Amino acid sequence: MEKRIRPVQGRPTSGDMALSLGQQVRNHVLSRIESGEWAEGSRIPSEAKLVEQLGMSRMTVHIALRDLSAEGVLLRKQGAGTFVAPRRSQSTFLELRNIHTEIESRGNRHTTNVLTLESLHCSMTLATEMNIPAGSEVFHSVLVHFENGTPIQVEDRYVNMQFSPDYLEQDFTETTPNEHLMAAGALEEVEHVIQAIPAEESIAELLQMEAGTPVLLLRRRTWSRGMIATSVRLLHPGARFSLAGRMTMTL
DSSP states (O other), rough: OOOOOGGGOOOOOOOGGSSSSHHHHHHHHHHHHHSSSSOTTOOOHHHHHHHHHTTTHHHHHHHHHHHHHTTSSSEETTTTTTEEOOOOOOESSSOOOOOHHHOOOOOOOOOEEEEEEEEEEHHHHHHEEEEEETTEEEEEEEEEEEEETTTEEEEEEEETTOOOOOGGGGTTTTTHHHHHHHHOOOOOOEEEEEEEEOOOHHHHHHSOOTTTTTTEEEEEEEETTTEEEEEEEEEEEEGGGEEEEEOOOOO
């Protein structure tokens, strides 16, 4: 097996010379993150230090770090420096998996902040979405889910009270709406719509990101016992979250 020798002070090797200078800086940063040398949340060397280590211009280093920040690899904090961003969490949208289980399966800690838990009379738009008469009473909840203290999902959910009459009685810091609703009745149909949208100011604040930054919006409706049981908007920070799915096809 060929043994790879790390260059002194991180300077590019001859094998890197065919790459652009910016790509060489990217490779330097990414290799140290992937190796664990620069751990998640740790502060990386300053631009001046990287210029000294790599023998690159300040502008080349600055642009490479800026691009990695835009991609969600790094997190730049004004006056504090540049840090390794939390790794993107990944959830499946083909299965109705519980977010608590999803997070714990990654070896991380899940916590929830319950912002809204109420009943309300639905507008014409919501009534159409839920396939119920306008003015009907529905349950509404807004939760923020955290992974190791970092917000990764805003859950804005409407529930048909006929499907789950005791929805408002649940403690969603101890259980999740998914757990409760899956126990309330078997689902017959699920609809998903996924969009990338700019974060509204209120959502950006909850997800600790800048307004206008892309978020992944998953709209989901579920059917059970011949009725629309729930309609939910799940919003995720695009730079630190991804959705994945896999299905088996029968030919």
